[in-house]
Amino acid sequence: MRYSGFKVIKEALTGHKGWLPAWRDPEPKAHYDIVIIGGGGHGLATAHYLASVYGQHRVAVIEKGWIGGGNVGRNTTIIRSNYLLDGNEPFYEFSLKLWEGLEQDLNYNAMVSQRGIMNLIHSDAQRDAFVRRGNAMILNGADAELLSEAQIRQEYPFLNFDDARFPIKGGLAQRRGGTVRHDAVAWGYARAADSRGVDIIQNCEVTGFRVENGKCLGVETSRGFIGAGRVGCAVAGNSSRLMAKAGMRLPIESHVLQAFVSEGLKPVLPGVITFGAGHFYVSQSDKGGLVFGGDIDGYNSYAQRGNLPVVEDVCEGGMAIMPMIGRARLLRMWGGIMDMSMDGSPIIDRTHIDGLYFNGGWCYGGFKATPASGYAFAHLLARDEPHETATAYRFDRFRTGHMIDEKGMGNQPNLH
Amino acid sequence: MIINHPLLGPRDSAEFVYLGTANLMDRPDPDTATPEDWHDYAYLRDNPAGPHRELWFHEGGDRSILIVTRDTTTHEISSVELARNSGAQA
Numbered sequence: 001m002r003y004s005g006f007k008v009i010k011e012a013l014t015g016h017k018g019w020l021p022a023w024r025d026p027e028p029k030a031h032y033d034i035v036i037i038g039g040g041g042h043g044l045a046t047a048h049y050l051a052s053v054y055g056q057h058r059v060a061v062i063e064k065g066w067i068g069g070g071n072v073g074r075n076t077t078i079i080r081s082n083y084l085l086d087g088n089e090p091f092y093e094f095s096l097k098l099w100e101g102l103e104q105d106l107n108y109n110a111m112v113s114q115r116g117i118m119n120l121i122h123s124d125a126q127r128d129a130f131v132r133r134g135n136a137m138i139l140n141g142a143d144a145e146l147l148s149e150a151q152i153r154q155e156y157p158f159l160n161f162d163d164a165r166f167p168i169k170g171g172l173a174q175r176r177g178g179t180v181r182h183d184a185v186a187w188g189y190a191r192a193a194d195s196r197g198v199d200i201i202q203n204c205e206v207t208g209f210r211v212e213n214g215k216c217l218g219v220e221t222s223r224g225f226i227g228a229g230r231v232g233c234a235v236a237g238n239s240s241r242l243m244a245k246a247g248m249r250l251p252i253e254s255h256v257l258q259a260f261v262s263e264g265l266k267p268v269l270p271g272v273i274t275f276g277a278g279h280f281y282v283s284q285s286d287k288g289g290l291v292f293g294g295d296i297d298g299y300n301s302y303a304q305r306g307n308l309p310v311v312e313d314v315c316e317g318g319m320a321i322m323p324m325i326g327r328a329r330l331l332r333m334w335g336g337i338m339d340m341s342m343d344g345s346p347i348i349d350r351t352h353i354d355g356l357y358f359n360g361g362w363c364y365g366g367f368k369a370t371p372a373s374g375y376a377f378a379h380l381l382a383r384d385e386p387h388e389t390a391t392a393y394r395f396d397r398f399r400t401g402h403m404i405d406e407k408g409m410g411n412q413p414n415l416h
Numbered sequence: 417m418i419i420n421h422p423l424l425g426p427r428d429s430a431e432f433v434y435l436g437t438a439n440l441m442d443r444p445d446p447d448t449a450t451p452e453d454w455h456d457y458a459y460l461r462d463n464p465a466g467p468h469r470e471l472w473f474h475e476g477g478d479r480s481i482l483i484v485t486r487d488t489t490t491h492e493i494s495s496v497e498l499a500r501n502s503g504a505q506a
Binding site for chain 2: 240249250251252253254298299301303307309398411414
């Protein structure tokens, strides 16, 4: 069923009796060409691009809970492609271009809103670094714009420009960045993949891999064995737990990241703002809530909740750049579990087991990467070679010294 | 989280810097270790869901390093000891 304005009017006039479930609830088959573990944004996007771009239709997505119940529904919904390094920027720009055409591709309203993102500058050194990053973005086909303090005062007059400790001296803007309704990303990909024959199997937990003679033959699940020509794992947050079932240790720690939303307010914040002297990012949802977050808590965690010191730190960041945020009441806060990799960048690669592929290590940048991650993983699964934008996301980069360390922090996952 | 310091009593975790798994105390022998040993030591992690032995540096306190055993699914701390008493070679 195709969604359209005409369909909405027709259904309104006929009692809304013609709407169908957006995806089926199939029983697992005995064998698929490709099985994807993880029904989050990345897994569902992988299934969609496998079916729509790579002509693979005997595909299943296996999800232990319900689709979209993990990090795709827990993030702060920001999309952008403002990275510095060659291994990252072409990939994230590819992702942003896919976001720009996503709703037409999926025939689904994901509320992609290119309201712009602004990274604030508070010192000369930071301006130098942001100019360099902006140039790297432009060289890779993205857009970047260096703004003066006066220009930002026009767009965001309520910011705390003259703060004694962290005065705002300018900003690096990416106008094509913005926000997306995150749940709709999962639902839109699920519906599009399902319409091309992909089986989305929920409440089905993978308990192990069946590996014989170094080849993965399928997965053992809570609903029985499912055979597969190839198996792709896309369970960021729980990657170490899943891959341990295949005997792997990963260059990843799991950490909790908290996010927050205020009560609904009238429109006050036109775009996405980030604080350059601390770690704080905020946008306003279409319902009116201020959606914001900051650093990870900084210790290994699989508990989807954080602790108070980071709550305080995030709120201090908000007060530092946007004092009026102190008048808003906090409505909800929650936590999600991140795959924090050893260099702050993701992994999309084969494993040492034939037919077993891995996608993870997204740190806390996975949401904006969803379309390109799915596309690149689909390419890898269908062709057994990396997509041209994801060639650097290899497992062995830690062995060969080709780390992609945007922040230059080394192998301390809690600092990325 | 409250970390019950063996010398100083209950302290706010915000006084500490997290340094990762306590396995990092078992450094490969530089005379015999292969590059593969160093790769595994520096970059690979068990990352368990459940009890985890980990290092917390009391930067805002007595600057001791503690070995904290903490459940990563609940944040419950079951034991705290001074790393220097653990017998590991620095």
